[in-house]
Amino acid sequence: MSVTTRPRSSLGRVLEDLGTTLLELVCGNAEGQKQIETVIIHDSLDDAIPSHGALVLGVGMRETEEIVQLLTTLATQDAAGLVLRAPVSADPAIIRASEESGIPVLALTRGASWAQLTSMLRSLIAEGDVGESGLGGMPAGDLFSLANAISTLLNAPVTIEDRNSRVVAFSGKQDEADPARVETILGRQVPERYMRQLEQRGVFRELYRSTDPIQVAPVDVDAQVASYPRVALAVRAGDEILGSIWVAVREPMPKDRIGALKDAAKLVALHMLRIRAGADVERRLRADLLATVLEGGSGAADAASRLRLTDHRCVVLALAAADSEEDEEGGAAHARLLTARQRIADALSMHLGAVYPRSAAALIGNIVYGVVSVRPDQADADRRAARVANEFLARIGGDRRLLLGIGTIADDHAALPTSRVSADRALRVLQLGKSHAQVVIFDDVQVEALLVELGDLAAARGDRPSGPVARLLEYDRVRNAQLVETLRAWLDAFGDVAAASALVYTHPNTFRYRLRRLSAIGGIDLNDPEARFAAMIQLRLLTERSP
Numbered sequence: 001m002s003v004t005t006r007p008r009s010s011l012g013r014v015l016e017d018l019g020t021t022l023l024e025l026v027c028g029n030a031e032g033q034k035q036i037e038t039v040i041i042h043d044s045l046d047d048a049i050p051s052h053g054a055l056v057l058g059v060g061m062r063e064t065e066e067i068v069q070l071l072t073t074l075a076t077q078d079a080a081g082l083v084l085r086a087p088v089s090a091d092p093a094i095i096r097a098s099e100e101s102g103i104p105v106l107a108l109t110r111g112a113s114w115a116q117l118t119s120m121l122r123s124l125i126a127e128g129d130v131g132e133s134g135l136g137g138m139p140a141g142d143l144f145s146l147a148n149a150i151s152t153l154l155n156a157p158v159t160i161e162d163r164n165s166r167v168v169a170f171s172g173k174q175d176e177a178d179p180a181r182v183e184t185i186l187g188r189q190v191p192e193r194y195m196r197q198l199e200q201r202g203v204f205r206e207l208y209r210s211t212d213p214i215q216v217a218p219v220d221v222d223a224q225v226a227s228y229p230r231v232a233l234a235v236r237a238g239d240e241i242l243g244s245i246w247v248a249v250r251e252p253m254p255k256d257r258i259g260a261l262k263d264a265a266k267l268v269a270l271h272m273l274r275i276r277a278g279a280d281v282e283r284r285l286r287a288d289l290l291a292t293v294l295e296g297g298s299g300a301a302d303a304a305s306r307l308r309l310t311d312h313r314c315v316v317l318a319l320a321a322a323d324s325e326e327d328e329e330g331g332a333a334h335a336r337l338l339t340a341r342q343r344i345a346d347a348l349s350m351h352l353g354a355v356y357p358r359s360a361a362a363l364i365g366n367i368v369y370g371v372v373s374v375r376p377d378q379a380d381a382d383r384r385a386a387r388v389a390n391e392f393l394a395r396i397g398g399d400r401r402l403l404l405g406i407g408t409i410a411d412d413h414a415a416l417p418t419s420r421v422s423a424d425r426a427l428r429v430l431q432l433g434k435s436h437a438q439v440v441i442f443d444d445v446q447v448e449a450l451l452v453e454l455g456d457l458a459a460a461r462g463d464r465p466s467g468p469v470a471r472l473l474e475y476d477r478v479r480n481a482q483l484v485e486t487l488r489a490w491l492d493a494f495g496d497v498a499a500a501s502a503l504v505y506t507h508p509n510t511f512r513y514r515l516r517r518l519s520a521i522g523g524i525d526l527n528d529p530e531a532r533f534a535a536m537i538q539l540r541l542l543t544e545r546s547p
Helices: 011-022 064-076 092-101 114-127 143-154 179-187 192-201 203-209 255-295 300-306 331-355 381-396 413-431 446-461 467-479 483-492 497-503 508-522 529-541
Strands: 023-027 038-041 054-057 081-085 105-108 158-162 167-170 214-216 230-237 240-248 313-321 359-364 367-374 402-410 439-441
Touching (some): 011 114, 038 331, 054 114, 064 081, 064 092, 114 331, 143 167, 192 203, 203 230, 230 255, 255 300, 255 359, 313 331, 313 381, 313 413, 331 359, 331 381, 367 413, 381 402, 402 413, 413 439, 413 446, 467 508, 483 529
Parallel strands (some): 038 054, 054 081
Antiparallel strands (some): 158 167, 214 230, 230 240, 313 402, 359 367
């Protein structure tokens, strides 16, 4: 079947696009019409049920019995295929299980990462949703087909890269290129050591200044390994650089092929713009749907259905930066801040999608929200979500410290607004420094959240300390004493003078003297539990703790 008539996200089409560079068919039939609807990582310790048409990644699976059992299970769930790490043993039991279940088994080449494969598969699946219209005889946004077409015209392997030298599509025949190209494909990014060589030569400066293809000398790989020259051409939309096309050649490119490359670059630009436009539209749509679900109301049920969150228990996650930096009105700083938030939202969406069969994430206002569906029998769903969130924050890095609050478990989509409120409350506890963690579950900080809200209420009403605490604050202000600090330490230590004096680095005898002084000056009876409780509330809610 031709590549233009086969479904965009069928298993056969994925194998054509990724070729033997990443995936190889071990056994089973990959020529069926079943479409891949999602990509799921199999977890033997958390047997989540894949969605219809899932391509399952069997990370860490080696035992024949385990693989056979999984193939049998996937058959009942109508999965699209199973991917294992190469080398995969052609065991008769696996072949027989693949044939009986109808689930093809594929091998991921050694050296390729599961994360990069997941990202590439999701981009292939998403391209099928960009649009039905065609551009230059190709389905809109189908950069892999376009890369193959360019490769056929030029009779050389081709990659299409974005401005950050990330590979967004590549053609077949990559086995005819050099090891540098293969490494680039496997990592879906030009390796750092090659990037430095190209930057030192001024290749990128020349590439982005020129409207014609440029000749690029081979990178230094190994004296015993062949490395081929490249022909590179920037992909432009007006004055904007969208990316570049790189062709691995063994001899100078004829003029007619140079002309063909320049014509192809114009078509690549149209497809890249179409993908970007489609991604922006889809992002806005998902944000609107997620906002509707989290707010509740008449349209929430339909929005949850479109996000595939109905009939599932869910948990809401709320993520924001630790600092309280406000958006500047207009200008480049505001644009950078918004772009950074959107990148975090996209990264969280990809991370959650790799772990949870059904999930959604989007930037709503200044907060990135995520919703993940969980199994009905999973009582500790919020704990698992916390582990996934911690893994995400550990991987993403960045200059700004990120914080994430996890809400209560919602039994259905109608309870998602409540989960969202609790996630917001947990996030605010983190933002106000009431916990030193980066990720907290609302149930663990409920008391802290209540105190924060009481403090907000008191501040809104203009409440001020009164009675003994007010007198001690005034005494400290006039005489620069430390009686309030002493009282706070004593209360925090439950009246243990030795522990309290250590908190404020004071000798116990000096601390006892200050206790007598504050009791006399403030008029507070430290033996009265009601007086102690009143002082604790005022110190907690109406005064700022000393740094």
